[in-house]
Each structure stands twice: as structure tokens, then as C-alpha cells.
Amino acid sequence: MTTRLYLSPTPPRNDREGASKSTSASIKHDAYLPPADGNRVLVDRFGRIARDLRVSLTDRCNLRCTYCMPAEGLEWLPTEQTLNDAEVLRLIRIAVIKLGIRQIRFTGGEPLLRKNLEDIIAGTAALRTDEGEKVHIALTTNGLGLDKRIAGLKEAGLDRVNISLDTIDAERYVSLTRRDRLSGVLASIDAAVAAGLHPVKINAVVMPGVNEVDIVPLAEYCISKGAQLRFIEQMPLGPREQWKRDDMVTAEEILARLEEKFTLSPAKEPRGAAPAALWNVVDKSNPVITGQIGIIASVTHPFCGDCDRSRLTTDGTIRNCLFSRTETPLRDALRDGASDDELAQLWAGAMWEKKPGHGIDDEGFLQPDRPMSAIGG
Structure with a gap:
């Protein structure tokens, strides 16, 4: 079946057909630690190179989405435990200049709650990659208030935006987010499209018995706006009692719904x-x-074998996988006077230990201790 073939997972690079299965065993960790001139990259034992950095700017959010957090919210990190603007920019500079990062995505929580977001984006936009190019800068947001800040964000250097929207039905939006703010999100989508941040991407998590009926209406809406809709299988990152592997809406089920209305063909x-x-x-x-x-x-079709991401949490830890249960703290070393090279080595060491896959289907799989809002999307 074409659908299944196109969505099939890819194994880590050194396990693919034609690749040497002894590659990882022959690579020494020290060979990939960044030297003083910074001409190295973030690589793991399977040869995957991280070029994309996700930076969580806050764990706070102004929505209470049912699949992300309880109605009363979560216990937010104290401000003194989170990275300040200068610390964020220093770590981004190390990532770009010393470790080969080429793309930065700012996430949360809700990154628009970060007061000086425009300044952070401007500081990032001033950097140049190892190829001499401007860093590609993106933002993942729930869209609330984006319409009022989009001009300033674009002027600061923002290239693209992803907006979360799981339904265009007003009542279901309130039920899902516990807030009556749909009109504000739709206004922000219009503003992002008008600002030319192409392609504006809309992220929708599909949940059984909740918003399956929104699959086709969301598609029709996004197509009419010239936005690119992305349906996301629900992952085990929210309240632990809500996610069940055997009771989720799969990619094949989403495609089957779409095929009722649309003719589908894999993009070239x-x-x-x-x-x-x-x-x-x-x-x-x-x-x-x-x-x-x-x-x-x-x-259902993990793409771990091609993953090129590293993650920096709002309190300054490195996560080498969205589902990792281990972290490498940089904040304390940074505040204790560590040099850029020392911080880069800590970072490289964290990425070296990245596992071949997220392990959701493993018998002993455990959700990360942090909720999604504290990890960053």
C-alpha cells in the first residue's frame, strides 16, 4: 500500500542497507568533541548530525489543552531557575558558531509569553552558520497575540511560524483548550499568511473521539488560507492516564478520512x-x-533514523530526544564561569549518547518526567 510505504520508518544511518554496521563501534567520542576552533558538529554514535535546535523559552502557557496539562495548570519553574536573555543567546551562539547548528526553532510553553522575544530573535538572526548563511529561525506558537506582534517578529528576523490549531469548531476549541480564544488564533493565521511567512504551518493533534470529525474541515480551512496543515499522531507526553497506544488515531486513519474528500499523492x-x-x-x-x-x-512510523534535532529547555538543560528521560544541565556550568568550549563539550557529550529511537513501542517504555510544556515542541 502506497500510504504505508511512504510513511515507513527509517533506521539509524549505520543500520541502513549498504552502510557499515561497525561504524559506530569505530567512532571514538573524543573525535567529535568540538576543538577550540569550533569546526565540529553535534553527532551521535549512529552518525546522525544535529543541525536543528529547539529552544524552549518558557514552560508557561496561556491555554490549558487537555492533552498537555491539567485544568489548573502546572507548577511553573521559578524565574531564577530559567535562562535569562543573555544566557539563551550565548548558548545559541555556541550552538551555531561551534557546533554547526543551522536552524533554530523557538518553542515553549508559549514562546509569545517571553517578554523580549523580538530581541532574542534579532540576536539569533545576527549569527552566521558554518556555511556563512543566516540562521533559519522559526516559531511554534498557539497563536494568541501573534497578529499584534507579527510585524516586529518578522523585522527581527523570524522566517517561519507554526501555529497549533486542533479544531475550527468554536465549542470544541473551548473544550480542548479550556479557553474561548479561537477567534484570536484565526486572526493570527491570517496575519502570518499576510506577512509572507511562507509556508505558514498549522499543527493539529488528532485524538480519538475528540476531534476526528475535524480532519476534513481543518484541511479545507487551511487549503483556503494557503497554509500547510500537519496532522500529528498524539504522543505520550501529556497526562499519563490519557494516552493509550491501542486507542490512538493513526496516520493511516487520518489519511483514510482525507481520502473521503481529497485525492492524495505523495509529494515529490x-x-x-x-x-x-x-x-x-x-x-x-x-x-x-x-x-x-x-x-x-x-x-506508528517513527523517523528517528533521520532525526537532526537537539533541544535546550528553558532551565538550561540539553535533551537529545523528545522522549529522553535523561538531561545534561548547562545552566549551572554557564553560571559558574565555564568557557564556550567547555559548554560545547558538555553539549557534544550529551548528543553522543542519543539512543537509536524513542522506544515508544518498547515493553519498558516510560514517559519523560517533564510534561511537553516544559520540554518544548
């Missing part, structure tokens, strides 16, 4: 390390209506 552009498998869509009733939709099948 290479996927690379992108999490979404892209599909070209054509409205069956009106072939003039076309667009592109992504499916992020993290659970």
Missing part, C-alpha cells in the same frame, strides 16, 4: 530530516482546489 520533494511526510491534495469535487498536507506519524 525529498523529506530529508523533516518530521512530516507530505501529501499533495486535490479536492475531488473541485479539482481547482489544491494544497499540501503533512502527516507526522511519530508513533
